[in-house]
Amino acid sequence: MSAFASVARLGARLGLNARTLRRQPMVWVGGGLMLVQVLLALGAPVFAPYDPLAQDILARLQGPSGAHWLGTDQFGRDVLSRIIHGYRSSLAIAASAVAIALVIGGFLGVIAAVKGGWIDRIVMRLMDILFAFPIILLAIGIIAILGPGPVTTAVAIGVVYVPIFARLLRGPTLVIAASEYVAGARAIGAGTSRIIVSHILPNLVSVILVQASLSLSTAILVEASLSFLGIGTQPPDPSLGRMLAEARGYLLLSPWDSIFSGAAILLVSFGFNLFGDGLRDALDPRLRGSS
Amino acid sequence: MARYLAIRLSDLAIVLFGVSVIAFLMIRLIPGDAVEIMLGANAEVTDEQIALLRTRLGLDEPAITQYFAWIGNLLQGDLGTSLWTGVPVTQEIGGRIWVTLELSLLALLLSVVLAVPAGCAMAYFRSSAADYVIRVITIAGVTVPNFWLGALLIFLFFALFPSFPSVGWVDFSVDPLGNLARLLLPTIALAVPVLATLSRIARSAMLDSLGQDYIRTARSKGVSERAVVFKHALRNALIPFVTALGISAGYLFGGAIVVEQVFALPGLGRLMIGAIAERNYPLVQASILLVTATFVVINFVIDLAYAALDPRISLR
Numbered sequence: 023m024s025a026f027a028s029v030a031r032l033g034a035r036l037g038l039n040a041r042t043l044r045r046q047p048m049v050w051v052g053g054g055l056m057l058v059q060v061l062l063a064l065g066a067p068v069f070a071p072y073d074p075l076a077q078d079i080l081a082r083l084q085g086p087s088g089a090h091w092l093g094t095d096q097f098g099r100d101v102l103s104r105i106i107h108g109y110r111s112s113l114a115i116a117a118s119a120v121a122i123a124l125v126i127g128g129f130l131g132v133i134a135a136v137k138g139g140w141i142d143r144i145v146m147r148l149m150d151i152l153f154a155f156p157i158i159l160l161a162i163g164i165i166a167i168l169g170p171g172p173v174t175t176a177v178a179i180g181v182v183y184v185p186i187f188a189r190l191l192r193g194p195t196l197v198i199a200a201s202e203y204v205a206g207a208r209a210i211g212a213g214t215s216r217i218i219v220s221h222i223l224p225n226l227v228s229v230i231l232v233q234a235s236l237s238l239s240t241a242i243l244v245e246a247s248l249s250f251l252g253i254g255t256q257p258p259d260p261s262l263g264r265m266l267a268e269a270r271g272y273l274l275l276s277p278w279d280s281i282f283s284g285a286a287i288l289l290v291s292f293g294f295n296l297f298g299d300g301l302r303d304a305l306d307p308r309l310r311g312s313s
Numbered sequence: 314m315a316r317y318l319a320i321r322l323s324d325l326a327i328v329l330f331g332v333s334v335i336a337f338l339m340i341r342l343i344p345g346d347a348v349e350i351m352l353g354a355n356a357e358v359t360d361e362q363i364a365l366l367r368t369r370l371g372l373d374e375p376a377i378t379q380y381f382a383w384i385g386n387l388l389q390g391d392l393g394t395s396l397w398t399g400v401p402v403t404q405e406i407g408g409r410i411w412v413t414l415e416l417s418l419l420a421l422l423l424s425v426v427l428a429v430p431a432g433c434a435m436a437y438f439r440s441s442a443a444d445y446v447i448r449v450i451t452i453a454g455v456t457v458p459n460f461w462l463g464a465l466l467i468f469l470f471f472a473l474f475p476s477f478p479s480v481g482w483v484d485f486s487v488d489p490l491g492n493l494a495r496l497l498l499p500t501i502a503l504a505v506p507v508l509a510t511l512s513r514i515a516r517s518a519m520l521d522s523l524g525q526d527y528i529r530t531a532r533s534k535g536v537s538e539r540a541v542v543f544k545h546a547l548r549n550a551l552i553p554f555v556t557a558l559g560i561s562a563g564y565l566f567g568g569a570i571v572v573e574q575v576f577a578l579p580g581l582g583r584l585m586i587g588a589i590a591e592r593n594y595p596l597v598q599a600s601i602l603l604v605t606a607t608f609v610v611i612n613f614v615i616d617l618a619y620a621a622l623d624p625r626i627s628l629r
Contacts, residue, residue, distance in 0.1 A: 105358050132569075147324060151331035154605040156567035159585070163601075165340040166589055243458055247571050250460050251586070263458075270575075276467050285460030291456035298453060 036228050036305055046304045052296030056235075059290050063109040070103035074260045083276035093278040095269060101279055105286045108262040110292065111255055114242035115176045120234055122180025127187025128230070132218060134188070135195035146192070149185035155181050158247055165253050175254045179241050188232055191226055198222050228305040235298030242291045262287045317620055325613050329606060333387075336601035337380050347396050348372065348593040370396060372453065383598065402599045406581065410603075413573070413580035417565040419496060420504035424511050425558070429547075431508075432515020432554075436523060437542060439516075449472075449510075451552035452507025459568050463502035463575035470498065480576045499576045503568050505605070507561050513559040518550035552619060559612040565605050572592050 063071050071091075078098035085093045092101040126147075146195040152160070164178035198204060204221050210218075248254035249263030257264070262283055269279035348366050352358050355492050367373045370381070386393060392402040432450075435444050467479045478495050485492040522528070523546050532538075570582030581600060588596040 045477065147327050147331070150324070150328045150609075151403070154328060154332050154563075154603075154609045156563050156570070156604060156608075158567040158570050159601065159604065161591065163343075163587070166343045167339065169344070196487055243456065246458055247460065250458075251571065251574060257530065259442055263460075266458070266461060266464070273464055273468050274471060279333070280461070280468070282511075284458055287458045288453070288456055291458075292453055295452050295456050296449070299448075 032227070036231075046300045047231065047303055048296050049299030050300075052293050052298070052300055055289065056295030056297050059293060060110055060113065062106050063113045066106045070100075070106040072100035072103040073280050074104045074107040075258055076100070083277065083279070085274060085278050092282045093276070095265070095279045096272050101265075101282050104260045104265055105234065105262065105283060107260040108265060108283070108286065109290060111172060111259055112242055112245055112262050112287075115172055115179070115245050115255070118176035119179035119183060119241045119245075120237045122177065123183030123187050123237065124234060125254045126180070127184040128191050128226075130184070131188035131191035131224075132195050132222060135192045136199050136214060136218060136222070141191075145188070149188045152182070153185040153189070155182075158251075159242055161244060161248060162251070162253055165248065170253060170256050172255055172259065175245060175248060178248075179244050182242070183237055184240065187239065190229065194226060194229055195222055198225050202263065217306040232298050232302045232305065235294050235301065239294035239298065242287065242294070246287045314540060314620070318617070321613065321617065321620075325609065327425075328609055331601055332605045332609065333384065334380070336605070337376075337383065339601070340589065340592065340597040341376065343592065344587070345592065346372065347594060350592050351397070376541070384501055387602075391503060392599040395596050396593045397591060402595050405584065405596055406603065409579060409581045409584045412578055413566070413569050415492075415567065416496060416499055416503060416572070416578065417483070417562075417569055419500040420507060420565060420568075421558075423500060423504040424508040424561075428508050428511035429514050429554075431512040432550075433519055433542060433547065435512070435516040435598075436519030439520060448516075450613045451509040451513050454505050455513070457505060459502045460571050462505060462576050463498065463572055466498040467504060467576075482578050483486045495576075495578075498571050499578060502575065503565065503572045506568065507564060510561065510564075511554070511557060515550065515554055518553040519546055519554075522546045522550040552623075555615055559615040562611050566608070 025097075031041040033035070040117065076099060077095070081090070081094050081098040083094065083096055084090060084098075090100050090102065091213075094099055094103065095104065130145050130149070160182050161175075161178040164181055165174055168174035168177060172284055207217055207221055245254055246261075246263035246266070249261040250267045252264070252267065255261035255264060265283040266280060266287070269283055273280050320468065321425050347370065348363055351366070352363065364373070371379065374382070392406075394401050394404050398405070403598065431447060435447050438444050470477045479498055481495060483491040483495060523542075527549075528541060528545055531541050536545070566582070569580060570586065572578070573580040573582045574586075579617065581604070585600050587593075588600065
């Protein structure tokens with residue numbers, strides 16, 4: 023109950039209420055998709071009808087049936103169960119990556135804006151340097167250095183996303199830091215850290231929420247691309263990208279596995295993106311009421 | 314303007330320097346150096362032979378000496394030779410880059426040609442059912458995994474047109490039609506996410522621009538609706554759109570790495586993945602530097618063009 027109350031308080035703070043949200047069906051549809059998939063991921067061992075690693079050689083490459091809703095793969099493993107477990111690892115990696123990027127990138131962006139001067143220049147040039155690398159390429163390099171696995175994949179995607187958060191949060195922080203209430207707080211003796219914590223961060227919550235959900239959506243795709251290239255999650259851990267890479271070899275023989283594993287990636291990424299996009303509209307006062 | 318240019322140029326130099334350091338360090342930090350990978354499981358090699366090979370490849374020097382030697386040669390136009398084949402790196406890259414370039418440019422062209430009208434339509438008919446439908450489709454377009462899209466296209470074309478050459482590569486100079494046919498599906502797979510992103514940006518830029526006072530002025534003095542949209546609104550919406558175009562250059566290359574893999578295209582992406590695996594230092598360094606420097610310079614030129622066109626930008 024208290025969790026619900028604090029969510030409601032946060033919503034009220036951001037100017038979100040039932041009326042603004044009712045106008046944003048995308049938030050509801052995206053949020054619903056997100057919730058279902060997160061719950062499936064969290065309860066994967068309960069929801070998955072089969073062991074995702076259990077092979078049944080006699081039931082290879084089957085199409086959808088009553089026994090296997092989404093069919094079976096080249097080893098007779100249940101595709102639905104592998105997708106549900108795949109969600110678990112995809113979401114865990116994407117969420118850790120976005121958390122890393124948010125904490126480091128957010129810190130750098132806010133500090134750069136508040137301190138200004140040469141600190142700002144150095145930090146932002148470092149961000150430009152990282153940003154110059156194509157996302158996949160830099161992630162491949164970092165994973166090659168750290169070694170493959172879920173943790174290193176999360177770190178690699180996190181590092182790649184750091185400049186996105188730093189650049190995104192620097193702008194609004196500059197505006198807030200130049201505002202009269204921050205000048206007022208400074209005048210009555212508030213220190214830099216106090217100003218950041220009690221005046222700047224609360225005003226960044228909406229930007230962070232929107233960007234975090236959009237970044238989760240793309241981080242899921244990056245993780246899937248890396249596993250597809252054979253660089254991210256390693257066997258035998260189920261991973262949506264690698265499922266697709268393996269299924270591709272049997273595409274012309276039995277397309278079901280490829281179709282469903284790719285659709286699963288699309289659906290989870292789509293849910294987060296739809297939610298983030300709708301939330302941005304709901305939070306933007308300029309768009310409120312105009313539609 | 315001179316001061317603005319000086320700051321931007323020094324920023325550009327700093328970023329290019331940083332990128333070269335990362336390109337240099339990245340491949341060297343990967344466990345297992347080129348010599349170990351080359352000799353592999355060959356147990357008959359003596360330590361002296363290993364040392365000799367390291368010296369011959371210049372890998373026994375301190376890293377900092379190697380870095381400056383690399384940069385020094387680079388500035389004279391010498392990118393070094395591939396560790397494995399002994400062929401100049403420029404030649405190895407030159408053989409592959411046209412595949413990636415042709416693929417990326419075709420995808421960019423397709424995206425721009427479709428994104429501008431789609432964005433204009435969405436902005437003009439905003440909040441209508443059509444706007445919502447296209448918006449949801451564009452979100453699906455942003456989130457569709459391009460390797461999946463590629464695989465589905467291959468399957469679809471195989472089922473519908475069994476004789477269509479879906480995968481593989483023929484050079485344009487050998488068979489122009491065959492070349493374009495083989496690039497059709499990869500171009501679509503690479504373009505869809507860019508197309509979706511760009512049409513969303515075109516939509517919001519047009520929405521911004523259609524809401525400005527000069528649009529109302531134009532309408533009130535009786536300018537035709539066509540001229541209002543395409544002359545007044547679209548022209549002013551181009552700035553954010555072209556900025557997004559610069560950023561998407563980075564995405565196109567990242568996407569090309571994956572799409573080349575799906576369609577078995579001999580492009581730069583596949584060359585790089587192979588070069589990383591075999592620790593081909595000069596080749597990896599040169600190709601990473603090429604890709605990142607291109608991205609940085611494109612975006613630098615776009616920024617500069619705005620500053621030249623819009624005096625308010627250099628004042629910031």
